[in-house]
Amino acid sequence: MYRFIKLSCALVVAALAFVQCTKDLDEVYVGESQSASAAKIINSSRSAVLGTLLVEFEEGAALAFESGTRSAGVTRSNIEPLNDVLLDIDAISIERVFPVDVRNEEATRRAGLHCWYIVHFDKNISLDKVAKALAEIGEIKTIEFDRQIATLNHPCREGGEQAPLQSGDTRLSSPMFNDPLAGNQWDFHNEGKLYNDKGVAGMDINVREAWKYTTGDPSIIVAVIDQGVDYTHEDLKANMWVNVAERDGQPGVDDDKNGYVDDIHGYNFVDDGPISWDKDVVAEKDVQGNVSYGDIGHGTHIAGTIAAVNNNGIGICGIAGGDKSEGNGVKIMSTQIFSGRSPKNATSSVVAKAFKYAADNGAVLSNNSWGSPPSPDQNDAWFKDVKSLEYKAICEYFKSSRDENLTGGVAIFAAGNNGDFLEKNGFEQVDYPGAYTDFVSVTSFGIDGDKASYSNFGGGANIAAPGGNIMRGGTTAQILSTMTPNLYVDEKGVIRDSKYDWEQGTSMACPHVTGVAALGLAYAKKIGKKLTADEFISKLLVSVNDQDSYLSEKYRGKMGTGRIDAFKFLMNIEGITCIPVTRGARCIIDVNKYMGDGNTNIKLLKLNISSADMKSLGMSSEPQYLESNAFSVRCKNTGSAIVTVEMIAGGNTQGTANSVGGKVFTKKFALVVRDNFASNGGWL
């Protein structure tokens, strides 16, 4: 508890610092007319990486610069004013942010990402001065300080002894797989029997039902954008993504010419080298008593929830971990953006590179258990304007990622662990980037279904998943998953020495949704279904069970649409649900009844039907929206038509550029009008 409070304080400081940073930018420029050159600098230098700047060149200028560097060395270009500045700042290097990937260079150029460069120079020279000098150069379009844009959603750990792991699934009925520790995974299957009677049956992701249809697909790659994943772990290695060209190629050589060397299971973008998971493993406390952590097995824990190998007689189960037949689990790509306590953790350039790498190397789903603590200054317009490089990489480039069955990358984020702080300050919002309208933000509940105390909630929250809550049920009421053994030492000197361990946080809730998304994509492949990213996310957000009934009243309607249900997602992938309507009668349609378990937290907006279909069905007026969150229709003719329902997930109002709110999405139904229906629901 003490450590949790300390961590919360550290996060408060970070949040205030972040807010303060935004205000500093205003203070610098308010009161003076903002020159065109000054407008190129899009963020503040506070806490930015020293001796580093990100620069976007105009399209034509970038091309000239590239030809210059080939012959004249890295610190010279064809742009003389630039050369003067580089000389003044003792430039060490200037190179593309995104190394050339020969397979994807054309796409990179179409996205304009080839115009972004990173300049390294003497760390003792003021960042602001260098930025201003570069801003005077006409060929430069944008300047961004390389700042940390996010922190890890650190698990809210309780110190002390680790809880013993209980082998055998003897406490649960009808185990599906032979993984000995699966009985500890209440998040997958909760019979309500455990954990000091705090457990509520059904508070899980209903994955056992889903596994009857599919357990994964090896062609699906999930990018874990996080600390490095221990790809040697006994219960992960069979489901790690393998870059075959690099594995079978020469060490030290970029065998596949994707711009990275020896990237066999992913890449470490912080240290620009091999994936690691064992740096700065001893927690440190500063003079103010704030604790900072290095590598804590965060990425490894997340990877296990998504795709630990099923039915291998070892460890735990993974949502999309396959069933050991022909290695059919989804594959984990480790795209590392955190490394120990590096000052380059999750900077703009590191995050941008990770997302681009994921897209270029086949990942169409990404798990992101990190974010920046919420503050009133944050909204979609702010995210888009200020964070230009990462916006382009995530919202444009990764979003264009393609899979045979899913067109468009899907980025899933943790909501954040500042819940207690937010509540005390009357501010309800989730972390960015997760709060951004295009992304899915995941809140957390415990074994009893209630909101975990640490979980962010409110504006931007889209869906809920198990993340554990030690306050309700003790240590084993957290989430059990794979862990890097022997490498984490907390501030009390306790060594976490296990290949499996419990953690809690929205960091742990997030991979449940990512794992379900991967399972759903596997099912889409199985049945030959093709979806756009918007369709996929829409189906995901309605594949839920009632949450509000289990929440304390103050959290109702603020955790997203409901609790993720893997089985329902597969069924929603399968097809369109019909809404039956009796001809001639005024029918009231409660759309909620056709989604989830009938108690989704969804606000209806509109029921869209084409004018041609309205005519065909003999509708003299459009569907009428009712106060009771339903629609009213009257059809004079029999027939059927596809209708589209617009809804809001996560709140009663739609998010805008300037205010964080719910995500608007659509779902199709088949409106079927008949003279009568069998009284038992039978079709004939």
Add this chain to the structure above:
Amino acid sequence: MKLTKIFLAILAIFAISCVSESGTTEVPNGGGSTDTTKWEEEGSIVGVWELIKLNGSTKAKPRIYMSLNEDGSFDLYQQADKIYWVYYSGRFSFENNLLKGSYSDGVEWSSEYTVSFATEPTRIRLVSNKEKSIYTAVDEIPQWIVDEARQPEVETTISATRSVAVERFL
């Protein structure tokens, strides 16, 4: 001569429009598409069928598999107003191209259906109260659907779609 050609053209068009629905070309349905399938009155109703078109649409329809068995029993698997599959069974009769039946819980089918047949591929068309459904013959109902289909829920409250005129649509 010109007038004669026009007259003959009009006669030809009129002749096509007047062709009886049974046994020859189908008239365009409400969905706007023109189906040129040749539907016959003769054929076998026994078999396993999958719904492929409802009122001319291949998309605005539920998922339906039904097995009409030799002994007069039927098995129906539907994914209609639920996201999961539901199983029904019962008995049917087929006489003078009229298909009707009742469920094992005693509930009568909502309609009687006039049936016609087509080949290459083998299909049946069920028509009732202006609703047209086309089913194609399949080898079997997918086993995973058979394994996972649920029993119908017993509704004790007013259903999701309530009409003012009737209490329950089911």
